[in-house]
Structures are given as structure tokens and as C-alpha cells.
Amino acid sequence: MSNRLLDAQHLVKNFGGLTAVSDVSVHFDQNELVGLIGPNGAGKTTLFNLLTGVTPISSGAITLATDQGVQTLNGQRPAQIAQAGLSRTFQNIRLFKDLTVLDNVRIAMTNHYHETFFGSIFRTPAFYRTEAAMTTAAQNLLGIFDLTTVADQPAKNLPYGIQRRLEIVRALATKPKLLFLDEPAAGMNPEETADLTRLIRQIQHDFHITIVLIEHDMSLVMTVVERLYVLEHGALLAAGTPAEIQKNPAVIKAYLGDETTC
Numbered sequence: 001m002s003n004r005l006l007d008a009q010h011l012v013k014n015f016g017g018l019t020a021v022s023d024v025s026v027h028f029d030q031n032e033l034v035g036l037i038g039p040n041g042a043g044k045t046t047l048f049n050l051l052t053g054v055t056p057i058s059s060g061a062i063t064l065a066t067d068q069g070v071q072t073l074n075g076q077r078p079a080q081i082a083q084a085g086l087s088r089t090f091q092n093i094r095l096f097k098d099l100t101v102l103d104n105v106r107i108a109m110t111n112h113y114h115e116t117f118f119g120s121i122f123r124t125p126a127f128y129r130t131e132a133a134m135t136t137a138a139q140n141l142l143g144i145f146d147l148t149t150v151a152d153q154p155a156k157n158l159p160y161g162i163q164r165r166l167e168i169v170r171a172l173a174t175k176p177k178l179l180f181l182d183e184p185a186a187g188m189n190p191e192e193t194a195d196l197t198r199l200i201r202q203i204q205h206d207f208h209i210t211i212v213l214i215e216h217d218m219s220l221v222m223t224v225v226e227r228l229y230v231l232e233h234g235a236l237l238a239a240g241t242p243a244e245i246q247k248n249p250a251v252i253k254a255y256l257g258d259e260t261t262c
């Protein structure tokens with residue numbers, strides 16, 4: 001039986017006269033850790049935006065395997081796609097900076113805990129039960145990711161690396177099947193990057209989800225992923241294991257050279 005989770009076929013995205021994504025087909029399997037690399041402007045973030053519904057596709061098809069069968073994602077709104085099990089982080093940190101760490105995670109959980117308008121206005125017992133369940137679940141997640149001691153601090157008070165970790169925890173709070181991380185190591189110092197590497201491995205191990213990672217830090221991406229896609233000028237240049245990609249002459253010529261980053 002196939003363990004295919006997400007299938008994207010012949011995706012195209014045109015912005016006026018510019019083709020940012022040009023006939024790209026990718027797939028992600030259950031519990032896989034996949035990297036997406038390529039130089040600036042190659043179309044990596046646009047591809048994430050297409051897969052998560054942030055940007056509508058010009059043509060192509062995106063399907064997700066679910067317990068109810070294969071579901072078509074293209075044409076659906078980002079909230080519907082999130083509900084289907086796709087979650088993501090962005091290149092720029094998008095936290096509620098004035099809210100506490102705990103509330104940032106609780107808010108991300110609301111799509112799984114249904115509070116009625118009546119309940120929230122009249123503070124019914126059901127409302128308090130839902131609130132308590134959300135708080136407990138959020139505290140558990142913070143515990144797993146060593147954020148308990150900062151749970152009551154406003155997100156803006158956290159060091160940069162911890163804010164990035166909180167973003168990932170928020171994305172996990174939506175209980176995704178597939179997590180897209182857009183340059184999670186951007187702006188991190190070596191110690192923070194090492195922490196992130198451990199965190200990504202821990203998530204895959206503990207949560208059994210698929211993770212797709214855009215990353216410019218080649219040492220990070222080559223150590224954590226099982227498979228890589230390489231984009232160039234919006235098109236797929238290569239796909240394979242880190243060992244295959246590192247030996248691929250076209251990739252070496254286009255991106256790697258003698259450098260450890262591209």
C-alpha cells in the first residue's frame with residue numbers, strides 16, 4: 001500500500017509575465033522529512049504558498065490522502081487546507097507578540113476545540129470545560145518543547161531562537177499531518193541552529209508527521225532530511241537523497257560549489 005500523503009502535479013504559478021513556479025511535480029510521503037532548496041528567487045516560498053492555499057495556483061492539481069479517500073486541495077481556502085492537516089511557519093516570525101506564550105499556543109488550537117457563541121457569551125460549564133482542556137493541551141505541548149518556564153511571558157520578550165521554536169509549536173498545535181517550515185534557521189546563531197536540528201528530529205520522531213523544510217543552511221538540511229527537491233528559476237532541477245544531490249553535477253554547478261551554504 002502506498003504511503004503517499006500529498007501529491008502535487010504540474011503546478012504552475014504566473015505573476016503577470018513572471019512564471020514563479022513552472023510545471024513542478026512533487027510528492028511527500030507519510031512521516032517523511034524532505035528538504036526544498038534553491039537560490040533566492042527560485043520559487044520555494046511560492047511553492048509552499050501554493051501547497052497551503054495562501055496563493056492560488058495558475059494550473060495543476062494538489063491532492064491529499066485522507067481516511068475518507070483522496071481529497072483535492074487546490075481551490076480550497078487556507079483555513080480549509082489547515083483543517084485538512086497542513087500547517088506551516090513563515091520566513092518572518094508571525095506570533096501574537098503581546099500575548100503570552102501559552103495564549104499563542106491556545107489560539108492555534110481553536111480549530112480543534114469548538115466553543116459556541118452562546119457558551120462564550122454566557123460562560124456555560126461547557127465553555128469552561130473546553131477552555132480547561134485547551135489550556136492543558138497547550139501546557140503539555142509547551143512542556144514537550146521546554147517552554148514551560150516562559151509560558152506566562154509575552155512572546156516579544158523571548159530570544160529570537162525561542163520565538164522561532166514557539167512558531168513551530170504553534171504550527172504543531174493545529175495537529176497537522178504535514179508541517180511546512182519556511183527557513184526556520186534564518187537569522188539563528190550556531191547554537192540556536194543546533195537546537196533547531198534536534199527539535200526537527202524530535203518532532204518527526206514524537207509526532208510521526210511529514211515535515212518539509214525550506215532551508216539555505218546546507219549543513220542543517222543535509223543532516224536532517226531524507227530526500228531533497230532542488231528548484232531553479234521556478235523549475236525542478238533535481239530530486240534525490242542528500243548524498244545523490246551532493247553528487248549531482250547540475251546542482252553542484254548551480255548551487256553548492258565549494259560553499260557550505262547557498
Ligand SMILES: Nc1ncnc2c1ncn2[C@@H]1O[C@H](COP(=O)(O)OP(=O)(O)OP(=O)(O)O)[C@@H](O)[C@H]1O
Nearest residue numbers: 015018019020038039040041042043044045046047
Ligand atoms: N506575490 C508576488 N507577486 C509577484 N511576484 C512574486 C510574488 N511572490 C513571489 N514573486 C516572485 O516569484 C519569484 C520566486 O519567489 P519566491 O519568494 O518563491 O522565491 P524563493 O525561492 O522562496 O526565494 P528566497 O530564498 O529568497 O526566499 C521571485 O522572482 C519573486 O520576486
